[in-house]
Amino acid sequence: MKSNFKLAPSILSANFSNLQSALDICSEGGAHWIHVDVMDNQFVPNLTVGPPVVKSLRRCTQKFIDVHMMVVEPEKLVEPFARAGADNITFHYEAASNSEKVIDLIRSSGCKVGISIKPNTSIDKIYHLLDKVDLVLIMSVEPGFGGQGYIKGSDQKIKNLKSYLNQNCLDRVMIEVDGGVKLHNAKHVVDLGADILVAGSEVFKSSDPVSTIKKFYKLAS
Numbered sequence: 007m008k009s010n011f012k013l014a015p016s017i018l019s020a021n022f023s024n025l026q027s028a029l030d031i032c033s034e035g036g037a038h039w040i041h042v043d044v045m046d047n048q049f050v051p052n053l054t055v056g057p058p059v060v061k062s063l064r065r066c067t068q069k070f071i072d073v074h075m076m077v078v079e080p081e082k083l084v085e086p087f088a089r090a091g092a093d094n095i096t097f098h099y100e101a102a103s104n105s106e107k108v109i110d111l112i113r114s115s116g117c118k119v120g121i122s123i124k125p126n127t128s129i130d131k132i133y134h135l136l137d138k139v140d141l142v143l144i145m146s147v148e149p150g151f152g153g154q155g156y157i158k159g160s161d162q163k164i165k166n167l168k169s170y171l172n173q174n175c176l177d178r179v180m181i182e183v184d185g186g187v188k189l190h191n192a193k194h195v196v197d198l199g200a201d202i203l204v205a206g207s208e209v210f211k212s213s214d215p216v217s218t219i220k221k222f223y224k225l226a227s
């Protein structure tokens with residue numbers, strides 16, 4: 007396992023009445039990123055948070071805020087999330103009628119650009135966009151809810167993406183894996199090529215979230 011992977015705890019599984027505590031946990035555990043799952047009850051059957059919450063988080067942390075938009079018409083939310091203080095904005099390929107346009111909007115907002123695909127979308131669908139993005143988020147569960155099991159077929163997708171990036175001098179593009187990432191499979195997923203691991207329930211539903219974050223990083227040494 008590479009020692010330079012980053013953990014992005016997803017606050018989706020945290021206590022929404024006390025997000026300061028979630029930030030404290032991330033800080034004490036040494037997590038690199040804060041993953042914010044944005045759901046609109048249209049692209050996915052769940053409803054979560056918007057720019058005001060990101061704005062509040064921004065006031066309380068220096069950490070990299072990683073916004074994962076699971077929304078239709080992503081172009082409408084780029085500017086609000088950028089203004090709220092997001093560092094990275096990821097949109098879903100399946101939700102965009104014009105991916106290039108969304109990428110350009112995110113880029114010109116000053117944020118890093120991420121593109122995500124759902125489990126049933128094949129990775130080759132986004133090969134033509136890879137030279138324009140900073141990261142690819144591979145969903146390893148159906149988006150919408152935390153606490154689901156890792157879909158095995160994601161392994162091959164990560165491998166294919168990793169080798170495509172290597173072969174095309176695109177190593178700067180990061181691979182983020184989101185869904186069902188636990189302590190027991192973290193090493194496996196990083197060995198396949200992941201640079202960033204999102205973990206929600208494994209961190210925030212554990213009895214000691216700070217030590218769980220530290221355990222993820224210990225797996226790397």
Ligand code: DX5
Pocket residue numbers: 016018019041043074147148149150151152153154184185186187204205206207208
């Ligand atoms: C699901 C979200 C994930 C989710 C992961 O749609 O994108 O970020 O919070 O949760 P776990 O780690 O519990 O699978």
Ligand code: ZN
Pocket residue numbers: 016041042043074184204
């Ligand atoms: Zn996510």
